[in-house]
Amino acid sequence: MPIVETKGLTRVYGEGSNAVTALDAVDLAVEPGEFVAVMGPSGCGKSTLLNLIGGLDAPTSGSVVIDGRDIAHMSEAEVTALRRRRIGFVFQFFNLIPVLDAAENVALPLVLDGVKAAEAKATAIEWLARVGLQDLAGRKPDELSGGQQQRVAIARALVTDPALILADEPTGNLDSRSSDDIARLLKEVSVTWGRAILMVTHDPRIAAHADRIVFMRDGRVVDDTRIAGAQEARDAMEKVGLL
Amino acid sequence: MTVRHALLGILSQRPGHGYELHEAFEALAGGRALWDVKPAQVYTTLARLVDAGLVKRTASPGDGGPARHVHEITDAGRAEFVAWLGEGVHAEHHRDEFFLKLVLALTTGAADPVGLIKTQRTTLYRDLHELTARRAELVRSGDLAHELLLDKAIMHTEADLRWLEMAEARLGDMVECPLSASPPKRRGRPPGREEHEAPAGEAAGNNKGASSIKESDPCRS
Numbered sequence: 158m159p160i161v162e163t164k165g166l167t168r169v170y171g172e173g174s175n176a177v178t179a180l181d182a183v184d185l186a187v188e189p190g191e192f193v194a195v196m197g198p199s200g201c202g203k204s205t206l207l208n209l210i211g212g213l214d215a216p217t218s219g220s221v222v223i224d225g226r227d228i229a230h231m232s233e234a235e236v237t238a239l240r241r242r243r244i245g246f247v248f249q250f251f252n253l254i255p256v257l258d259a260a261e262n263v264a265l266p267l268v269l270d271g272v273k274a275a276e277a278k279a280t281a282i283e284w285l286a287r288v289g290l291q292d293l294a295g296r297k298p299d300e301l302s303g304g305q306q307q308r309v310a311i312a313r314a315l316v317t318d319p320a321l322i323l324a325d326e327p328t329g330n331l332d333s334r335s336s337d338d339i340a341r342l343l344k345e346v347s348v349t350w351g352r353a354i355l356m357v358t359h360d361p362r363i364a365a366h367a368d369r370i371v372f373m374r375d376g377r378v379v380d381d382t383r384i385a386g387a388q389e390a391r392d393a394m395e396k397v398g399l400l
Numbered sequence: 401m402t403v404r405h406a407l408l409g410i411l412s413q414r415p416g417h418g419y420e421l422h423e424a425f426e427a428l429a430g431g432r433a434l435w436d437v438k439p440a441q442v443y444t445t446l447a448r449l450v451d452a453g454l455v456k457r458t459a460s461p462g463d464g465g466p467a468r469h470v471h472e473i474t475d476a477g478r479a480e481f482v483a484w485l486g487e488g489v490h491a492e493h494h495r496d497e498f499f500l501k502l503v504l505a506l507t508t509g510a511a512d513p514v515g516l517i518k519t520q521r522t523t524l525y526r527d528l529h530e531l532t533a534r535r536a537e538l539v540r541s542g543d544l545a546h547e548l549l550l551d552k553a554i555m556h557t558e559a560d561l562r563w564l565e566m567a568e569a570r571l572g573d574m575v576e577c578p579l580s581a582s583p584p585k586r587r588g589r590p591p592g593r594e595e596h597e598a599p600a601g602e603a604a605g606n607n608k609g610a611s612s613i614k615e616s617d618p619c620r621s
Contacts, residue, residue: 341536361561362554365528372521382522384529 158225159186160320160353161210165219168205179205181376182219189320192347192354192385194364197373203357204325206373210355211244211323212236224320241270245314245352247324251306253298253313259285260294263313270317284312287350288342304335311342315352322346324356328363340366403437404445408481411455411473418443421471430546433534434553446471454480493556502567507579517568521561528557 168180180202187193195203208214210221212228220227223243228236246252253262263281268274285294288308298306307327314322324343328336340363347354347368358364368385371378403425410416410424422442429435449455454477459467473481498520505511535550567574 337532337536340532361525361528361558362532365525365532367529370525380518380521382518382525384522384525 159222160189160224161355162186162222163206163210163219164222166206166209166216166221167218168202168209168214169217178376180209180216183373183376183378185371185378185381187321187353187355189353190347190351191369192344192367193356194367194370195355195357195373196359196361196364196370197379199359201373202376203373205376207323207325207355207357210321211246212240241266242317243319243321245317245319245322247307247310247314247322247327249326249329251298251303251310251330253306253309255298258295258297259290259301259309259312262298262309263316266313266317281312281316284316285309287315288312302335303331304338307331307335307339308342311339311346315346315350320353322352322354322356324354326357326359328358328360333362336360336363403441404449405481405484407442407445407449408454408473408477408484411471412478412481415470415472417460417468417470418446421446430549434546434549449477453477503574503579506574513571513575514568517564517571521564524557524561524564528554528561531557 163183163185166180166183166185167178170177170179179200183202183206185206195206197203205214209216210223212221216229220229222228223239226239228239231239254265257265260278260281263284264274264277267277267280272280282291282294285291288311290305290308290312293301293305298309301309311322311327314324322343327343328339331339343354343356344366346352354367356363356367364370365384369381369383372380372382406425406428407421410421410428416424418439422437422439425437425442426432426435429437446455446457450457450471454474456472456474457469458472460470461467498516501511502513502516505513505516531550531554535547535554538547538550
């Protein structure tokens with residue numbers, strides 16, 4: 158079963174003659190452990206797609222099904238819980254809280270979910286170690302490089318053990334070397350930890366780390382192609398128990 | 401010519417058997433996955449280098465088996481190698497197989513050009529995926545020279561993808577005039593040089609004429 162599936166997903170902004178169709182009947186399914194890049198020119202609907210899947214915006218028509226459940230049929234509290242536990246977000250500008258250190262930033266989603274502070278921090282430090290930042294847990298965001306801040310953000314996205322990571326231009330604010338590091342880390346997130354990743358990017362070199370690329374234009378999917386070797390895809394699926 | 405000169409470069413460091421030279425070429429070029437040169441090509445090239453007097457071949461006694469040949473560079477070979485190092489290398493990106501396919505698809509109607517572009521984009525992204533994965537391995541092993549080689553391959557693949565995007569955006573225009581710049585078919589003896597090449601002044605005049613063509617004509621923009 159796909160971790161996320163959209164059916165006829167449509168988002169229209171404005172009304173009447175001012176109506177703009179940002180997303181036009183998009184059907185897309187992402188399997189567990191799959192790393193999918195979404196590419197296309199500015200205004201093609203990539204970010205709208207991510208926002209709708211993440212429950213940050215509501216569709217005009219069509220549906221978003223996560224774990225087999227249509228989020229349109231959930232209460233706001235259920236959507237919030239789903240967003241907190243099943244989906245991790247990674248943004249272009251990291252969105253870390255400046256007054257909290259790396260471990261506290263990573264622990265935050267757990268604390269908000271009612272986990273005790275000490276337990277949340279211990280889990281946070283485990284995830285910081287997995288993204289290679291075990292020695293920097295006590296640093297504030299302004300004491301970290303851009304690449305390190307994005308690693309903290311990825312650890313924060315993973316700390317609630319989500320099945321799906323939504324990443325919107327995760328390397329858009331990084332130099333090319335840090336971008337490559339972050340793309341490799343996302344690849345590891347999908348291969349080693351079996352999480353599905355849906356990543357919006359305009360950078361072909363970053364998209365090339367994915368298993369599959371979805372190309373969008375004018376709110377529609379115009380091409381959807383698998384670029385990773387068949388063996389690599391099989392290994393990823395085996396890891397998450399699909400084979 | 402590249403394999404020939406690379407073999408001279410390898411031999412300028414030490415003499416070697418054909419097998420060793422094939423191995424050394426592969427190591428230099430970044431492995432079989434990056435540049436697959438068959439042993440037969442190395443042996444043929446070595447034979448030509450011997451014929452040209454750039455390499456000397458002597459038989460070395462084997463351990464009871466057939467005699468093996470040791471190759472050694474000559475002074476002429478060394479001079480040829482150094483001269484080759486000093487020459488610039490043309491990139492020749494304009495000799496492009498995909499371009500030929502795209503234009504021929506447009507002119508013959510034998511394939512859908514949009515489908516061709518999609519297939520090519522997938523091919524290039526698969527290449528880019530492999531190149532970035534391979535590069536990551538080289539970064540881990542500290543092989544800086546071949547990491548730089550892969551950076552070059554990655555950059556060219558990115559440029560090809562950008563070009564593909566541009567070609568896709570202008571496909572509609574190309575449908576209207578896919579080969580508008582092709583010369584008319586000539587018969588008989590090829591024309592003389594003076595007939596073929598316009599003098600500089602005349603060419604400038606032609607450009608002025610071209611600028612008067614309305615901009616909306618996709619074939620002239």
